[in-house]
Amino acid sequence: MQASTETVFLYPPTPLSARCYSHAKVETDEEFDARWVTYFSKPDIDAWELKKGMNTLIGYDLVPEPKILDSALRACRRLNDLASAIRILEAVKDKSGPHKDIYPYLIQELQPTLTELGISTPEDLGMDIL
Amino acid sequence: MAHQAHAYHMVDPSPWPLTGAIAALLLTSGTAVWFHFHSLTLLTMGNILLLLTMYQWWRDIIREGTFQGHHTPPVQKGLRYGMILFITSEVFFFLGFFWAFYHSSLAPTPELGGCWPPTGIITLDPFEVPLLNTAVLLASGVTVTWAHHSIMEGERKQAIQSLTLTILLGFYFTFLQGMEYYEAPFTIADGVYGSTFFVATGFHGLHVIIGSTFLAVCLLRQVQYHFTSEHHFGFEAAAWYWHFVDVVWLFLYVSIYWWGS
Numbered sequence: 001m002q003a004s005t006e007t008v009f010l011y012p013p014t015p016l017s018a019r020c021y022s023h024a025k026v027e028t029d030e031e032f033d034a035r036w037v038t039y040f041s042k043p044d045i046d047a048w049e050l051k052k053g054m055n056t057l058i059g060y061d062l063v064p065e066p067k068i069l070d071s072a073l074r075a076c077r078r079l080n081d082l083a084s085a086i087r088i089l090e091a092v093k094d095k096s097g098p099h100k101d102i103y104p105y106l107i108q109e110l111q112p113t114l115t116e117l118g119i120s121t122p123e124d125l126g127m128d129i130l
Numbered sequence: 131m132a133h134q135a136h137a138y139h140m141v142d143p144s145p146w147p148l149t150g151a152i153a154a155l156l157l158t159s160g161t162a163v164w165f166h167f168h169s170l171t172l173l174t175m176g177n178i179l180l181l182l183t184m185y186q187w188w189r190d191i192i193r194e195g196t197f198q199g200h201h202t203p204p205v206q207k208g209l210r211y212g213m214i215l216f217i218t219s220e221v222f223f224f225l226g227f228f229w230a231f232y233h234s235s236l237a238p239t240p241e242l243g244g245c246w247p248p249t250g251i252i253t254l255d256p257f258e259v260p261l262l263n264t265a266v267l268l269a270s271g272v273t274v275t276w277a278h279h280s281i282m283e284g285e286r287k288q289a290i291q292s293l294t295l296t297i298l299l300g301f302y303f304t305f306l307q308g309m310e311y312y313e314a315p316f317t318i319a320d321g322v323y324g325s326t327f328f329v330a331t332g333f334h335g336l337h338v339i340i341g342s343t344f345l346a347v348c349l350l351r352q353v354q355y356h357f358t359s360e361h362h363f364g365f366e367a368a369a370w371y372w373h374f375v376d377v378v379w380l381f382l383y384v385s386i387y388w389w390g391s
Contacts, residue, residue: 084244
């Protein structure tokens with residue numbers, strides 16, 4: 001997960017019993033990633049579920065990890081949806097906001113998959129200029 | 131003089147069910163003829179027959195209940211069940227359109243840009259006229275309840291005033307929606323956004339007009355002393371229908387106007 005968190009210890013770490021959080025179970029980053037990789041790995045995922053999943057994922061305050069995007073791109077391949085595959089790349093570039101180093105990193109990590117599945121990037125297609 | 135040994139209403143033979151069925155046939159075939167052969171004759175005949183059927187059938191029910199005393203408590207109970215079942219069927223009708231809206235908006239297709247609202251759609255600001263419309267309908271819910279209590283308490287003048295106010299609020303809503311439709315930056319032809327927006331809000335608007343008409347009939351009847359403080363089911367049915375219309379609007383507002391923007 002690419003969210004930036006910096007913890008500065010001004011006080012000694014409080015014991016769990018004295019913390020002020022709600023008692024709801026908090027999901028770790030690894031659990032979050034695993035959940036989404038599983039979601040897109042469903043062998044018989046349908047077109048609606050793919051688009052719903054992507055919309056929910058893009059609604060979060062984070063840029064998805066390459067492993068989640070890899071799973072989503074493979075789901076696009078199973079559904080013969082090239083348009084959504086390229087749109088996913090556009091979406092994560094937009095989600096990165098001002099952090100211009102995230103998108104090239106993602107493309108670098110996903111390059112083997114992009115080559116394997118024959119997915120062009122928006123830049124390859126000249127679609128990145130308005 | 132013949133008397134019945136039960137409290138139920140054995141209705142006299144009536145031609146209106148037949149004319150209603152004929153109207154339905156003329157409307158359906160008339161629509162098909164209009165689409166294919168550009169002729170409005172059958173459709174017009176169907177509409178006239180439908181209006182005549184509704185007027186005369188409901189006039190007869192008013193005669194049977196208000197003037198002939200056939201609407202005994204068990205008969206009224208049946209009418210209540212009938213109205214509740216009808217409104218329930220209307221709920222399912224709208225449920226379908228909400229299903230279509232959520233299907234399209236939760237998982238927007240690549241043709242829309244994979245996002246909702248779709249690329250290029252300029253949505254209406256939910257905090258402008260739509261919010262005013264919400265206030266208007268909620269206020270009309272208050273005035274119709276005021277009317278009901280006035281009838282039950284025998285307050286004739288107040289009943290007339292509050293019922294009139296309810297109808298005026300209904301007309302105001304229709305007027306405002308009409309303006310919104312005219313000024314909207316998108317049309318029904320603008321993809322699935324346009325389709326879901328105008329079909330759902332359009333049918334709602336039609337129901338507002340139907341509800342306002344029903345209330346107007348009740349106003350005429352109230353003026354003509356048809357209702358008593360104990361027995362005024364026609365008014366109650368109209369009020370139930372009006373509340374239903376208000377609730378549908380609230381769902382439309384939250385789903386399509388607010389969340390969907």
